[in-house]
Amino acid sequence: MYLLLGGTGYVGTAFQKYLKEQSIPFRNVSRAECDYTDKDQLDQLIKDLKPSFLINCAGYTGKPNVDACELHRAECLAGNGVLPGTIREVCESHQMPWGHVSSGCIYTGRREDGGGFTEEDTPNFTFRTNNCSFYSGCKALGEDVLEGAERCYIWRLRIPFNHQNSPRNYLSKLINYETLLEAENSISHLEEFVRCCTETHAKQVPYGIYNVTNTGHVTTQEVAGLIKTHLLPDKAFQFFSDEDEFMKLAAKTPRSNCVMDNSKLLSTGIEIREVHEALIQSLRDWMSDEG
Amino acid sequence: MYLLLGGTGYVGTAFQKYLKEQSIPFRNVSRAECDYTDKDQLDQLIKDLKPSFLINCAGYTGKPNVDACELHRAECLAGNGVLPGTIREVCESHQMPWGHVSSGCIYTGRREDGGGFTEEDTPNFTFRTNNCSFYSGCKALGEDVLEGAERCYIWRLRIPFNHQNSPRNYLSKLINYETLLEAENSISHLEEFVRCCTETHAKQVPYGIYNVTNTGHVTTQEVAGLIKTHLLPDKAFQFFSDEDEFMKLAAKTPRSNCVMDNSKLLSTGIEIREVHEALIQSLRDWMSDEG
Numbered sequence: 001m002y003l004l005l006g007g008t009g010y011v012g013t014a015f016q017k018y019l020k021e022q023s024i025p026f027r028n029v030s031r032a033e034c035d036y037t038d039k040d041q042l043d044q045l046i047k048d049l050k051p052s053f054l055i056n057c058a059g060y061t062g063k064p065n066v067d068a069c070e071l072h073r074a075e076c077l078a079g080n081g082v083l084p085g086t087i088r089e090v091c092e093s094h095q096m097p098w099g100h101v102s103s104g105c106i107y108t109g110r111r112e113d114g115g116g117f118t119e120e121d122t123p124n125f126t127f128r129t130n131n132c133s134f135y136s137g138c139k140a141l142g143e144d145v146l147e148g149a150e151r152c153y154i155w156r157l158r159i160p161f162n163h164q165n166s167p168r169n170y171l172s173k174l175i176n177y178e179t180l181l182e183a184e185n186s187i188s189h190l191e192e193f194v195r196c197c198t199e200t201h202a203k204q205v206p207y208g209i210y211n212v213t214n215t216g217h218v219t220t221q222e223v224a225g226l227i228k229t230h231l232l233p234d235k236a237f238q239f240f241s242d243e244d245e246f247m248k249l250a251a252k253t254p255r256s257n258c259v260m261d262n263s264k265l266l267s268t269g270i271e272i273r274e275v276h277e278a279l280i281q282s283l284r285d286w287m288s289d290e291g
Numbered sequence: 292m293y294l295l296l297g298g299t300g301y302v303g304t305a306f307q308k309y310l311k312e313q314s315i316p317f318r319n320v321s322r323a324e325c326d327y328t329d330k331d332q333l334d335q336l337i338k339d340l341k342p343s344f345l346i347n348c349a350g351y352t353g354k355p356n357v358d359a360c361e362l363h364r365a366e367c368l369a370g371n372g373v374l375p376g377t378i379r380e381v382c383e384s385h386q387m388p389w390g391h392v393s394s395g396c397i398y399t400g401r402r403e404d405g406g407g408f409t410e411e412d413t414p415n416f417t418f419r420t421n422n423c424s425f426y427s428g429c430k431a432l433g434e435d436v437l438e439g440a441e442r443c444y445i446w447r448l449r450i451p452f453n454h455q456n457s458p459r460n461y462l463s464k465l466i467n468y469e470t471l472l473e474a475e476n477s478i479s480h481l482e483e484f485v486r487c488c489t490e491t492h493a494k495q496v497p498y499g500i501y502n503v504t505n506t507g508h509v510t511t512q513e514v515a516g517l518i519k520t521h522l523l524p525d526k527a528f529q530f531f532s533d534e535d536e537f538m539k540l541a542a543k544t545p546r547s548n549c550v551m552d553n554s555k556l557l558s559t560g561i562e563i564r565e566v567h568e569a570l571i572q573s574l575r576d577w578m579s580d581e582g
Contacts, residue, residue, distance in 0.1 A: 038329075073436045074376020082373055085365020127418035127428070134435075137418070144425075145364045 002026035003051035005036050005087070006058025010168040011101055011157065011194070015057055018194045027051070031058075037083055042090045053201050054098035056087050059142075062135060064167065067252040069135040080138035085145035088152065097151040097207070099197055104158035104186065104211060105256035106132075106140040116186060116217065116261035119209040125256045133253035143209075154209040155197045158260060159187040161278075163285035171282060174223055179238045181246045182220045183257035186213040189278040196270050205268040211260045214275035223279060230283035293317035294342035296327050296378070297349025301459040302392055302448065302481070306348055309485045318342070322349075328374055333381045344492050345389035347378050350433075353426060355458065358543040360426040371429035376436035379443065388442040388498070390488055395449035395477065395502060396547035397423075397431040407477060407508065407552035410500040416547045424544035434500075445500040446488045449551060450478040452569075454576035462573060465514055470529045472537045473511050474548035477504040480569040487561050496559040502551045505566035514570060521574035 002019060006012045007028030019026045027049055029036065036042040036058070046054075060079030062068025069076040084100050091098045106123035108131065110116065125132045126140035146154060161170035170187060174180060196212050199205075224237040240246040247254065262272065273281075293310060297303045298319030310317045318340055320327065327333040327349070337345075351370030353359025360367040375391050382389045397414035399422065401407065408415075416423045417431035437445060452461035461478060465471060487503045490496075515528040531537040538545065553563065564572075 035329075038326075073432075073438075074373050074380070077368060077376070077432065077436065078373040082365050082369040085368070089365070127432075128421040130419040130421070141364075141368065141418075145368065147364075 001049065001051050003046070003049055003054045004028040005054065005056045009057055009059075010166065011160065011190070012057040014190045014194045015055055015198075018191065018198060022198070024198070037078065037086060039086050039090060042086065043093070046090060046094055046096065051096070054087065054091060054096060055101075055197070056084065056098065057101045058083060059101065060138075066133050066135045066255070069133065069138070070253050073134055076134055076138045077141070080135070081141040081145060084142040088146055088149045091152070092150050095151065097153075097201065099153035099155055099201060100142070100146065101197070102143055102154045102156045102209075103136075103139045104156045104213060104258060104260050105136045106143065107258040107260070108132075108256050110184075110259045116259040117211070118261045119211060119264050125258070131254065133255070135253075136256055150207075152207055153197070153200050155193070155200070155212045156210065156260070157188050157193055158211075158213045158258075159185055160190040160193065161187060161282060162190040163282040163287055165286070165288045171223070171227065171279075171286075174220070174227060174237075175232065175235070179240055179250065180220050180224065181240050181243065181250075181255070183255075184217055184219050184259060185257050186211075186217045186260035186262070187275060188213050189273065189282065192272050192278065196265060196272055199270045200268070203268065203270065205270070210265045211262045212265060212272070213260045213262050214272055214278045215262055215266070216275045217259045218275055218279065222276075226276070226279050226283060230280055231286050292340065292342050294337070294340055294345045295319040296345065296347045300348055300350075301457065302451065302485070303348040305481045305485045306346055306489075309482065309489060313489070315489070328369065328377060330377050330381060333377065334384070337381060337385050337387065342387070345378065345382060345387060346392075346488070347375065347389065348392045349374060350392065351429075357424050357426045357546070360424065360429070361544050364425055367425055367429045368432070371426070372432035372436060375433045379437055379440045382443070383441050386442065388444075388492065390444035390446055390492060391433070391437065392488070393434055393445045393447045393500075394427075394430045395447045395504060395549060395551050396427045397434065398549040398551070399423075399547050401475075401550045407550040408502070409552045410502060410555050416549070422545065424546070426544075427547055441498070443498055444488070444491050446484070446491070446503045447501065447551070448479050448484055449502075449504045449549075450476055451481040451484065452478060452573060453481040454573040454578055456577070456579045462514070462518065462570075462577075465511070465518060465528075466523065466526070470531055470541065471511050471515065472531050472534065472541075472546070474546075475508055475510050475550060476548050477502075477508045477551035477553070478566060479504050480564065480573065483563050483569065487556060487563055490561045491559070494559065494561065496561070501556045502553045503556060503563070504551045504553050505563055505569045506553055506557070507566045508550045509566055509570065513567075517567070517570050517574060521571055522577050
């Protein structure tokens with residue numbers, strides 16, 4: 001049986017749906033039911049439920065966006081920096097495997113050689129590089145806290161999207177924002193992300209960090225073009241002239257835009273689609289009602 | 292009535308002693324009694340006790356020294372980065388003044404102009420400057436989390452010492468370490484520190500950050516000389532040849548060594564002795580039995 005923490009969030013809901021479809025027995029435990037941020041309560045929960053695997057999709061993301069994390073720093077640190085360490089300690093004491101939903105937002109740009117960032121590259125959008133949002137800094141500290149963790153998968157998600165309209169869906173954001181920022185990104189199809197994460201455990205690939213993004217990368221302009229072609233032919237997209245204008249007019253804290261390399265994931269035999277293919281299918285299947 | 296959090300630690304014990312001497316009524320609450328790291332429990336505690344002022348001397352310091360924080364990252368982040376934010380939120384909701392024991396260990400060296408660091412200087416031994424220990428990084432995040440806090444004193448302690456032998460006392464460390472690192476530091480006499488902190492509230496000086504260090508600075512060589520002159524005439528002190536040797540042989544993570552400027556504190560009329568005077572008196576009154 002799997003134990004899911006944070007299962008009511010955007011990513012957690014997708015995990016629940018996938019595990020149900022796959023008939024994998026699981027329990028989603030809410031913090032109201034058990035405050036799993038408390039080591040002793042999490043330990044007792046694991047003693048009671050005896051799960052074979054734990055999935056942590058709990059974390060603090062600002063609402064409506066990452067700017068809110070600048071104002072809720074303690075919650076952001078607790079949810080993204082401390083909680084992974086608490087779970088690690090308890091899971092290691094039970095010698096139990098587990099996986100943590102991390103983020104590719106701890107990188108910016110591309111590698112110096114022009115390639116996407118691999119799991120070996122030191123994150124470059126962190127407190128230590130002093131260029132990041134408070135959110136990215138906290139996510140990077142979460143990975144610091146997991147350095148050397150045993151029986152632990154670290155799954156890096158990047159800008160989730162799928163075919164269902166939602167305030168958290170990248171496609172919905174592009175459709176609804178008044179003005180867009182041109183940037184180059186690797187991104188993650190939500191249902192493929194949760195399938196790949198689950199498969200790392202099911203297929204017993206080696207523990208460690210995995211960039212779980214669709215193959216390749218896209219620019220905002222490209223995605224806007226796909227939205228016009230496949231969903232909203234009359235939509236006129238407006239762009240900020242550059243990142244300075246974006247920071248001046250629309251944002252309180254810098255965004256991570258980056259290209260990731262998913263070849264470590266692919267090398268395990270786990271499959272994930274090319275990003276344009278995944279985007280086009282999501283737009284063809286688009287459901288404008290949430291859920 | 293004052294509410295003391297972390298009152299059984301090295302600094303907290305000194306607060307308890309001082310408040311008793313001054314006949315200031317207070318309650319020291321342990322985490323066993325109330326888990327004040329939980330917002331709701333701290334809120335209820337304040338509703339029950341109705342304190343007029345809260346003193347936070349709870350925090351995570353590694354044992355036997357700061358190297359241990361490299362191995363206990365989540366606890367270090369929780370105790371030094373998240374807890375101040377939790378206390379802030381609850382105190383602000385009660386419009387209650389409070390003080391937080393921070394640290395000068397978020398600086399290294401001196402100001403570019405040769406002076407000591409003032410409260411206006413941006414910390415330069417932090418995750419953002421990427422040169423620090425995990426402990427210093429977490430203490431600096433604690434100050435980030437308190438940015439703009441209302442009715443809040445941030446008291447910066449540096450390397451506490453007094454006349455009582457203790458594993459936490461700077462003088463005991465110099466006496467007991469096999470080899471010393473030459474460095475220049477501002478340091479805090481423990482009893483003067485807690486008196487000054489308490490006086491900031493009692494005298495209603497403006498809220499904000501205060502460097503609560505004895506006036507001036509000392510080198511390790513100087514303090515070793517004072518120990519020989521006033522306490523252990525036959526003691527032979529050995530020094531590492533430089534910081535590289537110290538890092539190679541004795542330490543897992545870099546130490547903060549820095550000169551602080553305490554003129555903001557002095558400008559309020561609160562008095563603190565010149566550092567050599569405070570050191571000599573501590574050595575003359577030396578008690579080799581703890582407590």
